[in-house]
Amino acid sequence: MPLSLPRLAFALVALLAALLVMTSCGEDDPARGRTPKQVLEAAESHLDETSGINFSIASDDLPGGITTLKAATGTLTREPAFEGTLTVPVMGTEAQVEVVSVDGVVHAKLPFTTEFQELDPADYGVPDPAALIAPETGISSLLAATEDVKIGKSVRGGADNDEILSTYTGTLPGTAVQKILAGASGDFDVTYIINDSDELTEATIEGRFSGEGEAAYSYTIDITEYGVEKEIAKP
Numbered sequence: 001m002p003l004s005l006p007r008l009a010f011a012l013v014a015l016l017a018a019l020l021v022m023t024s025c026g027e028d029d030p031a032r033g034r035t036p037k038q039v040l041e042a043a044e045s046h047l048d049e050t051s052g053i054n055f056s057i058a059s060d061d062l063p064g065g066i067t068t069l070k071a072a073t074g075t076l077t078r079e080p081a082f083e084g085t086l087t088v089p090v091m092g093t094e095a096q097v098e099v100v101s102v103d104g105v106v107h108a109k110l111p112f113t114t115e116f117q118e119l120d121p122a123d124y125g126v127p128d129p130a131a132l133i134a135p136e137t138g139i140s141s142l143l144a145a146t147e148d149v150k151i152g153k154s155v156r157g158g159a160d161n162d163e164i165l166s167t168y169t170g171t172l173p174g175t176a177v178q179k180i181l182a183g184a185s186g187d188f189d190v191t192y193i194i195n196d197s198d199e200l201t202e203a204t205i206e207g208r209f210s211g212e213g214e215a216a217y218s219y220t221i222d223i224t225e226y227g228v229e230k231e232i233a234k235p
Helices: 003-028 036-049 129-133 139-145
Strands: 053-056 070-078 079-089 093-102 106-110 117-119 147-157 165-170 184-192 200-208 219-227
Touching: 003 147, 036 139, 036 165, 036 184, 036 200, 070 129, 093 129, 093 219, 139 200, 147 184, 165 200
Parallel strands: none
Antiparallel strands: 053 070, 053 219, 070 079, 079 093, 093 106, 106 117, 147 165, 165 184, 184 200, 200 219
């Protein structure tokens, strides 16, 4: 029997209410019944399994006189390989350095030069950028090493505001952060933002990156795209 208009309206309202309840429940429990540590483990797996990422890392509060990585942006692929730009302080200014890292060899086009040359990134206080995608030494290793993980607030975000972005906080030992910057010392505070596909989209790490007794500052890592496939060759 066809529904009358009032009964049809009532059915539509009931359906809408049910959908709202389902959405609300999903937002109230972004971890979907898992512990915060299990969510980080899922995000770690996504990073370790993806073919590549587009990402950036930057410090907005780097103290004066610190000659270490200011920023990096580019593409990481599973080989591992990296292609992009590093920004480092040099004599009171900032130098943009084009970098390609393939097969464990870092090639850079230094300021005032026109050709790539091989260099040891440790001489400049930075890691081999290609190592940032390796499970043992990269961004995902930070997720695995995070202690005292707690879930924070969730908000809607993403390109079309159709994702639920959840915040997780914790601490990192200096031994874990040293894989990213060798001078790291002491414990670090870390905040992760993970979307509802269990993908890490942002990580902010704060502590003493330049050694014990030095000022604390922070780096923010942004991952803007997963599943990147790009052939990166020696220049």
